[in-house]
Amino acid sequence: MARHENRPxxxxxxxxxxxxxxxxxxxxxxxxxxAKEKMFEIENVTVSYDGxxxxxxxxxxxxxxxxxxxxxxSGCGKSTLIRCLNRMNDLxxxxxxxxxxxxxxxxxxxxxxxxxxxxxxxxxxxxxxxxFPKSIFDNAAFGxxxxxxxxxxxxxxxxxRCAVLWDEVKDRLDxxxxxxxxxxxxxxxxxxxxxxxxxxxxMDEPCSALDPIATGKIEDLMVTLKEEFSIVIVTHNMQxxxxxxxxxxxxMVELDATERSRWGRLVEYDExxxxxxxxxxxxxEDYVSGKVG
Ligand SMILES: Nc1ncnc2c1ncn2[C@@H]1O[C@H](COP(=O)(O)OP(=O)(O)O)[C@@H](O)[C@H]1O
Ligand SMILES: [Mg+2]
Numbered sequence: 083m084a085r086h087e088n089r090p091x092x093x094x095x096x097x098x099x100x101x102x103x104x105x106x107x108x109x110x111x112x113x114x115x116x117a118k119e120k121m122f123e124i125e126n127v128t129v130s131y132d133g134x135x136x137x138x139x140x141x142x143x144x145x146x147x148x149x150x151x152x153x154x155x156s157g158c159g160k161s162t163l164i165r166c167l168n169r170m171n172d173l174x175x176x177x178x179x180x181x182x183x184x185x186x187x188x189x190x191x192x193x194x195x196x197x198x199x200x201x202x203x204x205x206x207x208x209x210x211x212x213x214f215p216k217s218i219f220d221n222a223a224f225g226x227x228x229x230x231x232x233x234x235x236x237x238x239x240x241x242x243r244c245a246v247l248w249d250e251v252k253d254r255l256d257x258x259x260x261x262x263x264x265x266x267x268x269x270x271x272x273x274x275x276x277x278x279x280x281x282x283x284x285m286d287e288p289c290s291a292l293d294p295i296a297t298g299k300i301e302d303l304m305v306t307l308k309e310e311f312s313i314v315i316v317t318h319n320m321q322x323x324x325x326x327x328x329x330x331x332x333x334m335v336e337l338d339a340t341e342r343s344r345w346g347r348l349v350e351y352d353e354x355x356x357x358x359x360x361x362x363x364x365x366x367e368d369y370v371s372g373k374v375g
Contacts, residue, residue: 118146122143137345146312207272349366
């Protein structure tokens with residue numbers, strides 16, 4: 083596919099790519115934030131583990147039908163922040179979320195909100211593909227069955243087609259998912275999330291465990307999926323953020339005066355093109371140009 087030709091394939095090219103990252107114009111649709119519908123409004127969100135803040139005072143809006151990338155060095159709180167968006171931090175003992183987080187204008191942490199319903203609408207895909215030790219079909223059918231949805235077979239096919247996996251697996255739906263390649267497993271996990279008709283897909287470093295070809299397939303998929311869904315992706319790969327996202331948030335670790343406590347802060351959030359070509363903050367510039375990181 084054409085876009086693979088633009089992907090840096092070697093370490094040398096990848097390193098060279100750090101200084102000047104190509105931002106493809108077709109991924110820049112929706113750059114006009116004023117006209118965009120807000121999916122999430124994150125207002126002064128702080129997340130602490132056992133009383134220690136991991137990210138502090140994060141505010142940003144995430145828009146519908148866009149790919150939003152969260153980038154920044156390890157430990158700056160990217161996973162912590164993305165987990166706030168479907169209340170996955172609720173499942174972590176000692177985690178506490180403060181501030182305000184609106185989803186379609188409603189308080190995501192309001193007393194009447196059912197976190198299970200939240201996780202249906204806002205699906206998540208992790209770094210390491212985590213299919214269940216079941217057949218391909220049963221993996222894709224898992225969510226719809228739990229939620230007692232109808233037309234399971236149709237849903238499974240639609241989800242597998244949406245994840246661009248159908249043609250590869252349609253003749254072996256009964257095969258165990260563990261027999262698939264890593265890239266196929268990750269697309270199956272995406273299909274599993276899609277099968278319950280979500281609204282948003284969160285992806286935390288979805289390509290870290292994949293080879294460049296499988297990575298390219300997932301990247302292509304993200305660009306197609308955003309027409310129907312909204313996507314938030316954590317990536318440590320800046321070329322990937324530049325290639326697939328419309329908007330990028332850059333987070334960094336900040337130390338307190340004693341240098342004993344550290345937490346993540348949002349440094350800059352803007353259209354991806356601006357972040358990679360003309361960022362407002364010199365720390366963003368240093369990070370995206372590879373001077374630090
Ligand atoms: N489950 C957890 N319990 C305690 N501390 C955590 C937990 N998850 C993350 N942290 C801490 O929160 C900070 C941010 O981590 P994380 O969100 O994983 O960052 P990133 O994804 O950017 O690498 C780190 O200091 C990390 O040690
Ligand atoms: Mg992480």
